[in-house]
Amino acid sequence: MLNIMVLVKLVPDVVEELEIASDGRSLDPASVRLILNERDEHALEEALLLKERHGGTVTVVALDVPEVDDVLFTALAKGADRAVKISGVEAGLSTWAIAGALAKALTSSGLVPVDLILTGVQAIDDLDGQTGPIVARLLELPYVGMVCRVEVDVEAHKAVVIREYAGGVTGTFEVSLPAVLGIQSAEKPPRYVPVAKVRAAMKTQQLESVPVPGQGESSSVEILQMAKLEVTGGAVMLEGSPEEIAERIWDLLKERGLV
Amino acid sequence: MAGEIWVLVEQWRGRVSDVTYEVLALGREVSAATGASLQAVLLGSDVKDLLPTLGAADGVLVTEHPTLGEPVSEIWALALAQLVERHQPLVLLIPQTNVTMEIGSLLATRLRLPFVNFCRDIQVTDKRLVARCLLYGGKVEATVAPQTPAVLGVLPGVRPQEQGRAERTPTVTAISLDLPAEPPVRFKGYTEPPPGDVDITRENILVAVGRGIQRPENVALAEELAAALGGAVCGSRPVIDQGWLPPSRQVGTSGMIVKPQLYLALGISGAPEHVQGMKDAALIIAINTDPRAPIFSVAHYGAVVDALEVLPVLTEIARSRRRVA
Numbered sequence: 001m002l003n004i005m006v007l008v009k010l011v012p013d014v015v016e017e018l019e020i021a022s023d024g025r026s027l028d029p030a031s032v033r034l035i036l037n038e039r040d041e042h043a044l045e046e047a048l049l050l051k052e053r054h055g056g057t058v059t060v061v062a063l064d065v066p067e068v069d070d071v072l073f074t075a076l077a078k079g080a081d082r083a084v085k086i087s088g089v090e091a092g093l094s095t096w097a098i099a100g101a102l103a104k105a106l107t108s109s110g111l112v113p114v115d116l117i118l119t120g121v122q123a124i125d126d127l128d129g130q131t132g133p134i135v136a137r138l139l140e141l142p143y144v145g146m147v148c149r150v151e152v153d154v155e156a157h158k159a160v161v162i163r164e165y166a167g168g169v170t171g172t173f174e175v176s177l178p179a180v181l182g183i184q185s186a187e188k189p190p191r192y193v194p195v196a197k198v199r200a201a202m203k204t205q206q207l208e209s210v211p212v213p214g215q216g217e218s219s220s221v222e223i224l225q226m227a228k229l230e231v232t233g234g235a236v237m238l239e240g241s242p243e244e245i246a247e248r249i250w251d252l253l254k255e256r257g258l259v
Numbered sequence: 260m261a262g263e264i265w266v267l268v269e270q271w272r273g274r275v276s277d278v279t280y281e282v283l284a285l286g287r288e289v290s291a292a293t294g295a296s297l298q299a300v301l302l303g304s305d306v307k308d309l310l311p312t313l314g315a316a317d318g319v320l321v322t323e324h325p326t327l328g329e330p331v332s333e334i335w336a337l338a339l340a341q342l343v344e345r346h347q348p349l350v351l352l353i354p355q356t357n358v359t360m361e362i363g364s365l366l367a368t369r370l371r372l373p374f375v376n377f378c379r380d381i382q383v384t385d386k387r388l389v390a391r392c393l394l395y396g397g398k399v400e401a402t403v404a405p406q407t408p409a410v411l412g413v414l415p416g417v418r419p420q421e422q423g424r425a426e427r428t429p430t431v432t433a434i435s436l437d438l439p440a441e442p443p444v445r446f447k448g449y450t451e452p453p454p455g456d457v458d459i460t461r462e463n464i465l466v467a468v469g470r471g472i473q474r475p476e477n478v479a480l481a482e483e484l485a486a487a488l489g490g491a492v493c494g495s496r497p498v499i500d501q502g503w504l505p506p507s508r509q510v511g512t513s514g515m516i517v518k519p520q521l522y523l524a525l526g527i528s529g530a531p532e533h534v535q536g537m538k539d540a541a542l543i544i545a546i547n548t549d550p551r552a553p554i555f556s557v558a559h560y561g562a563v564v565d566a567l568e569v570l571p572v573l574t575e576i577a578r579s580r581r582r583v584a
């Protein structure tokens with residue numbers, strides 16, 4: 001039996017056109033559509049695979065932000081057992097403050113101890129740290145990041161984790177449980193769940209809510225400015241119909257003797 | 260601004276990685292702007308041989324210990340925390356790669372120091388450290404000022420590595436630390452990737468597909484183009500995560516670094532982790548429906564068009580004309 005907690009975060013969908021707010025230092029919330037951070041999909045998948053292998057429970061935890069209900073019900077429909085919203089955390093806090101609030105909420109509400117806390121290895125929307133390592137330090141648990149495979153020895157209370165390096169090389173680590181793992185990718189592509197099942201979960205299951213005691217601290221990193229990155233570097237843009245563009249590309253390859 | 264400028268040496272499997280020299284070059288500039296000396300911080304179990312390669316720094320702080328042999332983040336962060344507490348540098352620059360990924364966060368948490376990740380440039384303005392960082396998959400740049408002392412994660416490519424290389428043996432200060440013999444995270448060994456069907460690092464022509472390729476069937480279209488051009492198909496992480504291509508075909512920080520004659524990027528946004536794997540290709544042509552896709556910043560040629568419409572036409576042209584040419 002394994003009790004696993006998965007921390008998930010909603011982040012702006014970068015496929016949308018992002019706009020900077022009038023303060024020049026943040027994103028305009030109106031331009032933002034929140035989706036589940038891609039790495040967190042993998043963290044959830046890995047948790048569900050581990051539960052299938054060893055039995056136990058999967059608890060998904062997120063901050064109470066817009067769209068979070070959809071994400072949490074989707075997780076329940078995929079096979080998570082509990083879904084918890086942490087409420088009372090101000091928007092715009094530093095990663096530190098948020099990780100601190102998460103750690104506090106987890107301990108005060110009796111959600112920990114668990115055997116494993118999984119996070120996505122990284123989210124695309126912050127600069128000032130990684131929540132997984134910070135939560136691990138605050139809870140005094142070991143952390144391994146870039147994880148792409150987890151094998152748990154439930155009896156011995158330890159796990160063997162495979163961590164990704166570069167060029168396809170992986171490293172194997174042994175870690176005592178409980179531990180926090182930053183998941184890079186699950187062993188299998190994240191499962192798909194039909195909308196009908198999510199709707200059914202909305203009818204039959206409940207989300208839990210846990211308030212955060214106290215408040216976070218201010219950031220020691222001041223954001224001076226935020227700007228959309230202009231596409232620079234001067235790529236020569238090829239115009240025309242798909243056929244014309246294909247012709248131009250062919251010419252370029254020929255000019256360079258590549259074909 | 261008091262305190263030295265420190266650069267963590269990314270030392271992995273007996274080699275100093277190129278990115279270390281890039282960050283040393285940046286560190287040299289910060290050192291000039293603050294008047295503080297530049298120190299490289301070298302951790303490992305038996306690393307004396309690497310010292311002569313670090314001549315760009317004024318000095319090297321070396322800590323050798325059996326448990327520092329592999330860059331286990333927990334232990335490296337613990338060692339760095341002891342060094343930082345003892346010597347109080349102004350800033351520690353950490354090359355940001357898969358190897359060093361979480362060291363900065365773990366260290367900053369231990370010491371309650373400010374941490375800034377994804378830095379693509381750092382300057383000293385009005386006696387403050389100011390960093391420019393990439394956010395949102397490379398679409399937004401934030402300019403931030405951390406309080407000092409600070410820990411900064413620096414993206415590869417920040418300066419040419421030649422600028423951070425010097426054949427000169429720097430002043431060496433050996434520091435011994437008290438580290439646990441049985442740490443909570445224990446390294447067991449490396450595994451080499453299984454030999455793939457193709458080695459994409461050796462291909463001259465790469466047709467690269469990203470999430471914009473949309474369906475696994477469309478990867479087959481890219482295969483046809485690659486065959487017609489005499490090259491191979493590679494992809495971005497989401498394509499590999501979906502199982503549409505094997506891991507041996509992944510380009511980027513966790514995949515392969517490729518330098519082909521042609522890199523044709525189809526439906527790839529150009530996130531920093533991808534760009535680091537292909538930015539040195541001789542000719543980069545990017546096709547993407549989003550005119551603001553960051554890939555156009557590294558491409559030599561670009562087209563804002565549906566890749567699925569160009570693909571079959573280009574394949575047809577290549578098939579009919581290549582043999583004639």
Ligand SMILES: Cc1cc2nc3c(=O)[nH]c(=O)nc-3n(C[C@H](O)[C@H](O)[C@H](O)COP(=O)(O)OP(=O)(O)OC[C@H]3O[C@@H](n4cnc5c(N)ncnc54)[C@H](O)[C@@H]3O)c2cc1C
Pocket residue numbers: 039121122184396468469470471472494495496497498509510511512513514515525526527528529530531532533536546547548549552564565566567
């Ligand atoms: C620690 C870490 C390591 C990572 N390592 C790597 C790595 O090694 N390699 C890697 O690639 N990524 C890596 N990533 C992931 C990286 O951050 C990006 O998420 C990824 O590169 C995005 O892939 P993409 O460009 O294919 O997808 P997206 O960012 O989703 O982009 C898809 C693009 O396709 C375009 N598009 C859509 N439809 C079409 C069409 N019909 N025709 C043309 N264009 C179209 C869209 O405009 C968009 O720009 C890593 C991430 C982390 C956190």
Ligand SMILES: Nc1ncnc2c1ncn2[C@@H]1O[C@H](COP(=O)(O)O)[C@@H](O)[C@H]1O
Pocket residue numbers: 007008009037039040043061062063095098102118119120121122123124125126129130131132
């Ligand atoms: N506000 C949050 N609520 C729950 N989990 C989070 C939150 N922020 C970050 N995480 C988790 O930590 C991972 C790394 O996020 P980040 O520190 O923002 O890069 C994410 O992928 C999530 O798994």
